[in-house]
Amino acid sequence: MQRVAAILAICHVCAWGEQDGRKSTTSTPSLRPTKVDDAARTCEDEFGSFVRKFKKHYDSPEEEEMRMNIFCDRLAWIKKRNGENHKYTVGITPFADLSPDEFRSTYGISAKYRNANISEIWGGLEEVNDPSFFRSTAAPSSVDWRKEGAVSAVQDQGKCGSCWTFATTGALEGAWKLAGGSLYVLSSQQLLDCADENYGNLGCDGGNEKRGYEYITDEGLCQAQDYSYKAVQSECQASNCTQVIPPGGVLRAISVEQDENGLMQAVAQQPVAVNIDGESLVFQLYTGGIISGACGTKIDHAVLIVGYGTDQGTPYWIIKNSWGTQWGEDGFGRIQRGVNGTGECGIRSQAVYPVVTTSPTPPSPPPQPTPPSPTSPPVTPGTWDPHTTSIVAISLAVLMSCCAVGFCVQAVRKHRAGREPLLGSSPPIVQATPVATAPARPTRRITADGRLVEDQAGR
Numbered sequence: 001m002q003r004v005a006a007i008l009a010i011c012h013v014c015a016w017g018e019q020d021g022r023k024s025t026t027s028t029p030s031l032r033p034t035k036v037d038d039a040a041r042t043c044e045d046e047f048g049s050f051v052r053k054f055k056k057h058y059d060s061p062e063e064e065e066m067r068m069n070i071f072c073d074r075l076a077w078i079k080k081r082n083g084e085n086h087k088y089t090v091g092i093t094p095f096a097d098l099s100p101d102e103f104r105s106t107y108g109i110s111a112k113y114r115n116a117n118i119s120e121i122w123g124g125l126e127e128v129n130d131p132s133f134f135r136s137t138a139a140p141s142s143v144d145w146r147k148e149g150a151v152s153a154v155q156d157q158g159k160c161g162s163c164w165t166f167a168t169t170g171a172l173e174g175a176w177k178l179a180g181g182s183l184y185v186l187s188s189q190q191l192l193d194c195a196d197e198n199y200g201n202l203g204c205d206g207g208n209e210k211r212g213y214e215y216i217t218d219e220g221l222c223q224a225q226d227y228s229y230k231a232v233q234s235e236c237q238a239s240n241c242t243q244v245i246p247p248g249g250v251l252r253a254i255s256v257e258q259d260e261n262g263l264m265q266a267v268a269q270q271p272v273a274v275n276i277d278g279e280s281l282v283f284q285l286y287t288g289g290i291i292s293g294a295c296g297t298k299i300d301h302a303v304l305i306v307g308y309g310t311d312q313g314t315p316y317w318i319i320k321n322s323w324g325t326q327w328g329e330d331g332f333g334r335i336q337r338g339v340n341g342t343g344e345c346g347i348r349s350q351a352v353y354p355v356v357t358t359s360p361t362p363p364s365p366p367p368q369p370t371p372p373s374p375t376s377p378p379v380t381p382g383t384w385d386p387h388t389t390s391i392v393a394i395s396l397a398v399l400m401s402c403c404a405v406g407f408c409v410q411a412v413r414k415h416r417a418g419r420e421p422l423l424g425s426s427p428p429i430v431q432a433t434p435v436a437t438a439p440a441r442p443t444r445r446i447t448a449d450g451r452l453v454e455d456q457a458g459r
Contacts, residue, residue: 154331
């Protein structure tokens with residue numbers, strides 16, 4: 001055994017020597033550790049964690065390598081950006097392996113919709129620029145409709161440009177709740193399927209909140225639990241669910257003037273759907289803080305404003321996105337408020353909210369319990385109460401009547417049978433009928449000499 005071990009050791013050394021001298025013609029990889037750049041190793045490790053965390057799957061090794069290269073570029077940019085003095089932070093989000101074009105076409109409004117006549121699609125809304133329209137002319141310093149129970153949980157639109165459906169339903173959910181109804185999670189899929197090109201929308205290629213409200217006014221809207229989200233446009237199935245927002249429940253949709261104070265007043269009344277520029281790398285990889293000076297005004301994404309406030313002197317809008325809870329601040333974000341023009345990310349360019357019926361139809365009340373039977377007055381021992389006396393008297397009268405009727409019927413039957421006369425009538429004359437006498441049976445006996453003889457009766 002010692003000799004075998006020695007031979008194997010010598011072979012192992014020879015193999016190493018051939019690999020080092022590049023004399024081997026086999027494809028066996030070198031066993032000597034190669035020097036790897038620390039940044040590259042870190043990127044590969046981070047990419048592996050990214051793939052596991054977000055459950056990424058790639059169709060081929062070539063695609064995986066491409067995604068890793070994009071990811072490594074993003075990782076370097078993130079480290080640089082966070083080292084600068086910004087009011088926001090960026091980091092690894094589910095979109096860190098996408099190119100800008102992929103991200104824009106998958107999660108925003110497609111080029112097909114952007115190339116359509118947006119002004120015509122958006123036009124025709126009632127615009128509010130009169131502060132007296134609102135319940136108060138002075139907006140409060142801060143608002144957060146999440147704290148008032150008027151905002152549902154963050155959803156994930158997936159690989160479908162359906163952001164407009166989530167902004168539409170989100171604003172309606174808040175308006176319905178604040179008008180006295182329940183906080184429903186409304187069906188974005190119903191809008192995706194049913195508020196189609198007939199309403200000026202293009203499904204996963206983009207749409208418009210105003211046209212979504214037109215559909216709801218006509219047809220109503222179901223809950224998401226009854227018409228669940230599929231992230232793909234399909235045939236309309238609205239007839240298979242029950243509308244919790246009835247037809248006519250949305251009276252109209254109102255566009256807010258591109259004015260800071262006007263939008264604040266609108267948000268002070270209810271959540272408001274807005275369209276923004278969401279294609280910037282900061283927005284794609286946003287993890288927290290206040291987005292400021294980081295995006296343009298090219299409208300391609302829809303979100304919901306659910307409040308506003310101020311943080312260390314910087315005013316901001318609170319937005320609810322539809323990219324899941326692993327984006328931003330648990331699915332929400334903050335965008336700087338008070339920026340000139342149409343605002344940071346164009347947030348004041350297109351703002352709209354629904355006006356709903358002031359008294360939403362409440363759910364059916366639970367059935368009322370059966371009232372107890374009235375309590376009878378106490379009865380003195382040895383006596384009957386009047387109620388019992390009446391029942392006994394009626395029962396006796398009925399019993400006597402039944403007996404009398406029964407007796408009469410029985411008498412008639414007997415009379416018809418000739419067995420008994422009716423009361424008050426003379427008995428019938430019955431003729432006697434002679435009775436035939438049966439012949440006498442002979443008596444048998446045995447004589448003294450043993451013979452059997454028969455004697456006639458009477459002999």
